[in-house]
Amino acid sequence: MLKIENLHASVEDKSILKGINLEVKPGEVHAIMGPNGSGKSTLSSVIAGKEEYEVSEGSIIFDGEDIEELAAEERAHKGIFLSFQYPVEIPGVSVTNFIKTAINETRKAKGLEDMPAKDMLKLIREKSDLLEIDRKFLSRSLNEGFSGGEKKRNEIFQMAMLEPKLAILDETDSGLDIDALRIVANGVNKLKSKDNAVIVITHYQRLLDYIVPDFVHVLHNGKIVKSGTKELAHELEEKGYDWIKQEMA
Amino acid sequence: MSKYTEDDLREELKTKEYEYGFYTDIESETFPNGLNEDIVRAISKKKEEPEWMTEWRLEAFRVWESMTEPEWANVNYEKPDFQAISYYSAPNSKPKYDSLDEVDPELLATFDKLGISLDEQKKLAGVAMDVVVDSVSVATTFKETLAEQGIIFMSISEAIKKHPDLVKKYIGTVVPQKDNFYAALNSAVFSDGSFCYIPKGVRCPMELSTYFRINQAGTGQFERTLVIADQGSYVSYLEGCTAPSRDENQLHAAVVELIALDDAEIKYSTVQNWFPGNAEGKGGVYNFVTKRGLCETNAKISWTQVETGSAVTWKYPSCVLKGDNSVGEFYSIAVTNNYQQADTGTKMIHLGKNTKSTIISKGISAGKSQNSYRGLVQIHSRAENARNFSQCDSLLMGNECGAHTFPYIEAKNKTAQIEHEATTSKIGEDQIFYCNQRGIDTEKAIALIVNGFSKEVLNKLPMEFAVEAQKLLEISLEGSVG
Ligand SMILES: Nc1ncnc2c1ncn2[C@@H]1O[C@H](COP(=O)(O)OP(=O)(O)OP(=O)(O)O)[C@@H](O)[C@H]1O
Ligand SMILES: [Mg+2]
Numbered sequence: 001m002l003k004i005e006n007l008h009a010s011v012e013d014k015s016i017l018k019g020i021n022l023e024v025k026p027g028e029v030h031a032i033m034g035p036n037g038s039g040k041s042t043l044s045s046v047i048a049g050k051e052e053y054e055v056s057e058g059s060i061i062f063d064g065e066d067i068e069e070l071a072a073e074e075r076a077h078k079g080i081f082l083s084f085q086y087p088v089e090i091p092g093v094s095v096t097n098f099i100k101t102a103i104n105e106t107r108k109a110k111g112l113e114d115m116p117a118k119d120m121l122k123l124i125r126e127k128s129d130l131l132e133i134d135r136k137f138l139s140r141s142l143n144e145g146f147s148g149g150e151k152k153r154n155e156i157f158q159m160a161m162l163e164p165k166l167a168i169l170d171e172t173d174s175g176l177d178i179d180a181l182r183i184v185a186n187g188v189n190k191l192k193s194k195d196n197a198v199i200v201i202t203h204y205q206r207l208l209d210y211i212v213p214d215f216v217h218v219l220h221n222g223k224i225v226k227s228g229t230k231e232l233a234h235e236l237e238e239k240g241y242d243w244i245k246q247e248m249a
Numbered sequence: 250m251s252k253y254t255e256d257d258l259r260e261e262l263k264t265k266e267y268e269y270g271f272y273t274d275i276e277s278e279t280f281p282n283g284l285n286e287d288i289v290r291a292i293s294k295k296k297e298e299p300e301w302m303t304e305w306r307l308e309a310f311r312v313w314e315s316m317t318e319p320e321w322a323n324v325n326y327e328k329p330d331f332q333a334i335s336y337y338s339a340p341n342s343k344p345k346y347d348s349l350d351e352v353d354p355e356l357l358a359t360f361d362k363l364g365i366s367l368d369e370q371k372k373l374a375g376v377a378m379d380v381v382v383d384s385v386s387v388a389t390t391f392k393e394t395l396a397e398q399g400i401i402f403m404s405i406s407e408a409i410k411k412h413p414d415l416v417k418k419y420i421g422t423v424v425p426q427k428d429n430f431y432a433a434l435n436s437a438v439f440s441d442g443s444f445c446y447i448p449k450g451v452r453c454p455m456e457l458s459t460y461f462r463i464n465q466a467g468t469g470q471f472e473r474t475l476v477i478a479d480q481g482s483y484v485s486y487l488e489g490c491t492a493p494s495r496d497e498n499q500l501h502a503a504v505v506e507l508i509a510l511d512d513a514e515i516k517y518s519t520v521q522n523w524f525p526g527n528a529e530g531k532g533g534v535y536n537f538v539t540k541r542g543l544c545e546t547n548a549k550i551s552w553t554q555v556e557t558g559s560a561v562t563w564k565y566p567s568c569v570l571k572g573d574n575s576v577g578e579f580y581s582i583a584v585t586n587n588y589q590q591a592d593t594g595t596k597m598i599h600l601g602k603n604t605k606s607t608i609i610s611k612g613i614s615a616g617k618s619q620n621s622y623r624g625l626v627q628i629h630s631r632a633e634n635a636r637n638f639s640q641c642d643s644l645l646m647g648n649e650c651g652a653h654t655f656p657y658i659e660a661k662n663k664t665a666q667i668e669h670e671a672t673t674s675k676i677g678e679d680q681i682f683y684c685n686q687r688g689i690d691t692e693k694a695i696a697l698i699v700n701g702f703s704k705e706v707l708n709k710l711p712m713e714f715a716v717e718a719q720k721l722l723e724i725s726l727e728g729s730v731g
Pocket of ligand 1: 038043085
C-alpha cells in the first residue's frame with residue numbers, strides 16, 4: 001500500500017529525513033517510535049504532502065503510484081489521513097460543517113454527488129456513538145477551546161467519518177485520559193480491516209497494548225535505525241533509547 | 250392572500266418570467282454635464298416635484314457649494330470632477346443587449362457561480378426579455394399584500410407625489426442636507442430611491458427588498474431611501490443584490506434615512522457588490538454613502554452589511570439612540586481584495602437613558618487592499634446607564650494588504666459601560682494544510698475559514714441572503730492566495 005524508499009527531506013535547507021525506507025501492506029499496523037525531534041512528525045507531514053518540506057531524494061509510492069507531485073488534498077482523496085499531533089483551530093467553523101465539507105469535497109473529487117443530508121446525519125450519529133462523543137460537541141468551532149484530549153478524540157472522529165485507507169496517528173495518545181485512550185483505541189480497532197493500514201506514532205507502550213502493532217520501528221536522527229515486532233516496544237519502554245544510540249555509534 | 254411571502258413570490262418568479270421595469274416609456278434623455286441651480290431645478294421639474302421639494306433641493310445645493318470634499322478617511326483616490334458628471338438621465342427601458350451571447354462571459358460565469366437563474370441573468374445584465382403578458386400580476390399581488398396592511402412601499406419619486414405629507418415630515422430629519430459633502434450633493438440631485446412606511450403596530454409580513462420593488466428606477470447614482478416604522482411596527486429591509494453590478498457611473502453617493510418611532514424595529518440588511526475595478530485597480534465605483542437611523546423610545550435599529558464591492562468605500566451606517574431604552578446594532582463584513590480601499594464603520598450616538606449598542610465588525614483584506622474600521626461611540630451627558638459593546642476583528646491574507654482600526658469613544662456620563670475588543674489574525678499555512686489534509690483544496694479552505702470568521706455577522710442576515718452572501722465572499726476572494 002505504502003512504499004517509501006530512501007526518502008530525504010529538508011526544510012529551509014535543514015535536512016531532517018535522511019534516507020527512510022518503509023513498507024506498509026494492507027491490513028498491517030506499524031508503530032514508529034523515537035526520541036523527540038527525530039523526525040516522526042516530519043515524516044507524516046511529508047507523506048501527507050505538506051509543501052513546506054522539500055523532498056530532495058527518494059520516493060513515496062502509494063497504491064502503486066508515485067505521489068510526489070500530488071497536492072495534499074489529492075493525497076487525502078486517495079485515502080491518506082493524518083491525525084495531527086497538534087490539531088489547529090478554525091474559529092467559527094463547526095466540527096459538523098468541517099467534516100461535511102471534507103466528505104463532500106472528497107466525493108466531488110471522485111465525481112460523486114454531495115452526500116445526502118440524511119445519510120450524513122446517520123453517519124455522524126454512528127461515528128460519534130462509536131467514539132462516545134456528545135453530539136453537542138459537534139456544533140462547537142473546530143478545535144477552538146478544545147482540551148488536549150478532546151482535540152485528539154475529534155481527530156479520530158474525523159478519521160472514522162472519512163474511512164481512509166492509510167491512517168497515520170501522530171501521538172494521538174498524548175493528552176488522552178485512561179478511559180479516553182481505551183475508547184479511541186477501540187474506535188481505531190473497529191475501523192481496521194484487511195484492506196486498510198495504520199501507522200501509529202507514539203512515545204508509550206500503553207497505546208500499543210490496545211492497538212497491537214505488527215511492526216515497530218525506531219526513528220533516530222532522520223533514519224529508521226531499528227525495526228522489530230511488538231516486543232521491541234517493550235524493550236524501549238524498559239531501557240529507553242540510549243542503547244540504540246550506542247549501537248549506532 | 251394574507252400569507253403571501255417572498256418565497257411564494259420567488260416561486261412565482263421561477264415559473265412566470267417577470268420583467269422588472271414598469272416605467273411608462275420615458276424617452277431616454279440626459280442632461281448636459283455640470284451642476285448649478287438650473288440643473289437642480291430642471292431635475293425637480295423633470296420629476297414633476299412640488300415646489301417645497303425643489304426648494305429643499307436648492308437649499309442642499311447651496312450648502313454643498315460651500316463645502317469641500319472630506320479628506321480624513323484612510324483612502325486614496327483621484328477626486329471626481331463634479332462638473333464633469335451628468336446629473337440627470339431618464340430611466341432607459343431599452344435593453345443594452347439583444348441576447349446573452351453579447352454579454353461579457355466573465356460576468357456570466359460569476360452569475361452562474363452565484364446560482365442566478367437565466368432569466369435573472371438577462372435582467373441583471375440588461376438583456377431584452379420576452380414580453381410576458383402576465384408579468385404585472387406578480388407585482389400587483391405583491392403590492393396588494395402590502396396594501397392590505399397599510400404598508401407603503403414605492404419609489405421615492407412616487408411617494409413625493411402620493412404621500413407628500415409623510416415625505417415632507419421626515420426627509421432630511423435624520424441626515425440633514427448639510428450633514429456632509431456627499432449627503433448635501435445627494436440631497437440636491439438625488440435621482441430616485443425607495444420609500445417605505447409601516448403603520449402603527451404592523452409587522453411587515455415579508456422581507457422588503459429593493460430587488461422586488463415595483464417601478465424601480467434602477468440603482469441610481471444618487472439614490473435616496475427613506476424608511477419609517479411607526480409606533481410598535483416591524484420591518485426587515487434588504488438592499489442590494491449579490492450579483493455584481495457594473496455601472497459606468499464611477500461616483501455613487503447614496504443617502505439612507507431610517508426612522509423607528511416608539512417601540513418600532515427596523516432591520517436593514519445590505520449586500521453591496523459594485524464593480525471593484527480590475528485586478529490592477531483600474532476602474533471601479535467610488536461609493537460614498539450616508540446611512541443613519543433614528544430610534545425613539547424602546548425602538549431598535551440593526552444595520553447588517555456585507556461589503557465586497559467598490560474600488561473605494563466610505564460608509565458609516567449609524568444610529569442616533571434618542572429615545573430611552575433604545576437599541577442600535579451594527580454588524581458588518583467588509584472584504585477588500587486587489588487594490589480596493591474601504592473605510593467603513595459606524596457611529597452610535599447615545600442620547601437617551603439605558604440605551605444600548607452593539608458593534609461587530611469583520612474586516613477581511615487580501616491582495617494589496619486597505620481595510621479600515623472607523624467607529625464612534627458617543628455617550629451624552631443625559632444618557633444614564635448607556636452600554637456599548639464593540640468587537641472589531643481583522644483577517645489578513647498575505648503580506649501586502651492592510652487592516653486598520655480607528656475606534657473613537659466619547660463618554661460624557663460616568664455611568665456608561667463601554668467595552669471594546671479588537672483582534673487581528675492571519676490565515677495560517679497550518680490551517681490551510683489541515684484543511685488540505687482532509688481533502689479540502691486551498692480555495693475552498695479559505696472560503697471555509699473566512700465564513701467561519703464572518704459567522705456572527707452572516708447569522709444576522711435573513712437566511713436566503715446569508716447563503717448568497719457566503720457564496721459572494723468566496724467569489725470575492727478567489728485567486729487571492731498565491
Ligand atoms: N518547519 C520547520 N522548520 C524548522 N525546523 C523544523 C521544521 N519542522 C521540523 N523541524 C525540525 O526537524 C526536527 C524533527 O521534527 P519533528 O517534529 O519531525 O520531530 P518528532 O520526531 O515528531 O518529535 P516529537 O517527538 O517531539 O514530536 C526537529 O529538530 C524540528 O525542530
Ligand atoms: Mg512529533
